[in-house]
Amino acid sequence: MTTPAGQGHKQGAREADPGLDAILSERRQLMSVAYRLLGSVAEAEDAVQETCARWYALSPEQREAIASPGAWLTTVAGRVCLNVLSSARVRRETYVGEWIPEPLPDGTEWATARSGGGSGDPADRVALDESVHLAFLVVLDSMTPAERVAFVLHDVFCLSFAEVARIVGRTPGACRQLASSARRRVRAARPAAVPAVERAGVVREFRRAWETQDIDALIGLLDPGATATADGGGRAVTFPHPIEGGERIAGALLEIARHRSGDLALLERTVSGQPGLVAVRDGVVVSVFAFDVADGRITRIWVMRNPEKLSHWTADRTGAMRSST
Structure with a gap:
């Protein structure tokens, strides 16, 4: 044998x-x-x-x-x-x-x-x-x-x-x-326990509002005291300091959307065990978004842009996660 x-x-x-x-x-x-x-x-x-x-x-x-x-x-x-x-x-x-x-x-x-x-x-x-x-x-x-x-x-x-x-x-x-x-x-x-399906729904609405540049919808989805923090590690362009306040975050997101190139795809994906988003350009994951949600609104956004910390993210696996707008 x-x-x-x-x-x-x-x-x-x-x-x-x-x-x-x-x-x-x-x-x-x-x-x-x-x-x-x-x-x-x-x-x-x-x-x-x-x-x-x-x-x-x-x-x-x-x-x-x-x-x-x-x-x-x-x-x-x-x-x-x-x-x-x-x-x-x-x-x-x-x-x-x-x-x-x-x-x-x-x-x-x-x-x-x-x-x-x-x-x-x-x-x-x-x-x-x-x-x-x-x-x-x-x-x-x-x-x-x-x-x-x-x-x-x-x-x-x-x-x-x-x-x-x-x-x-x-x-x-x-x-x-x-x-x-x-x-x-x-x-x-520790944030309040929120069912995964509720988190996913809020993240999905956030994605749609961002893609359609609906400022009112974005503000409605963000808690007034929300915070957005980004990590570029000096290797990717991003906002250098945390942004405080739902309206300020919505304004910054809208500015990013206006300057975003057309080939950037925003996809729904599980991020560290929670519903999140990834941005893919030319088959490469360039950003990962994680969220905290409470009472139907986003309270925290973490944006990973440092390519050294995205080496385990591959676009071919995210492609299957593309959702209809």
């Missing part, structure tokens, strides 16, 4: 390195952790790569002595991300314009939560699907690195505070306090 070449290669690699199974089985989990800790797919991939490199830097005897490779990998990934977060604060001081976490296209999520561990009121916990929403990631970005790591690993991935303590380098009690402080921030910023 013959074995397919690819399968034989994988089997041979696993026989040569039994620990490879641990890496392969945990990679999705590690990406889930790293993305939520860093808010960047590229940085998450680098962190996971560094974690794997540290695994292979161990001798075979050292790897064999590790009782739970998954727990070891998660611990190392957490420490790598903590270091990245600390240095990221310095880098973002020189970032051009506003910094927004990298939005996820639908289908690139790696949701594989650890079961068990952790404690506390389940109502206080953040579901995995909620933890990729832009609004949530923006709140995470306002936390200290230690707060973010303690909160994400405990409240999202259900690690015990004893496990978190080994990553953060503090006592379990201190980590409990860090997570509690972070939890208060999340509660204060």
Whole structure:
């Protein structure tokens, strides 16, 4: 009986390195952790790569002595991300314009939560699907690195505070306090629950109003206290500072529509788990829009224009999402 070449290669690699199974089985989990800790797919991939490199830097005897490779990998990934977060604060001081976490296209999520561990009121916990929403990631970005790591690993991935303590380098009690402080921030910023179908309807009406340059409809869809924030990273033209107020945002959108070239398509698409929009020109995704909605109106708009943060968005996948006007 013959074995397919690819399968034989994988089997041979696993026989040569039994620990490879641990890496392969945990990679999705590690990406889930790293993305939520860093808010960047590229940085998450680098962190996971560094974690794997540290695994292979161990001798075979050292790897064999590790009782739970998954727990070891998660611990190392957490420490790598903590270091990245600390240095990221310095880098973002020189970032051009506003910094927004990298939005996820639908289908690139790696949701594989650890079961068990952790404690506390389940109502206080953040579901995995909620933890990729832009609004949530923006709140995470306002936390200290230690707060973010303690909160994400405990409240999202259900690690015990004893496990978190080994990553953060503090006592379990201190980590409990860090997570509690972070939890208060999340509660204060958490928007009201809005059904996905309602969100999608508001986003659809927004798209139509923008495309038809209906200023009255735009103002009606925007909360008077709405805020629009854009991230161009100095690599794409956008408004440099957040725009406050529904009427001001509507005016800015209308100005953009008037100068928009005719070959730009505005498509409905799932953005970080929520109804959103993407702008495509010449087969390339050039902008991604995420929204927060409350009481039938848009309260927040996040616009990603930095091409480095759009590398995981492809126009061929958005084409199927084009909706009729």
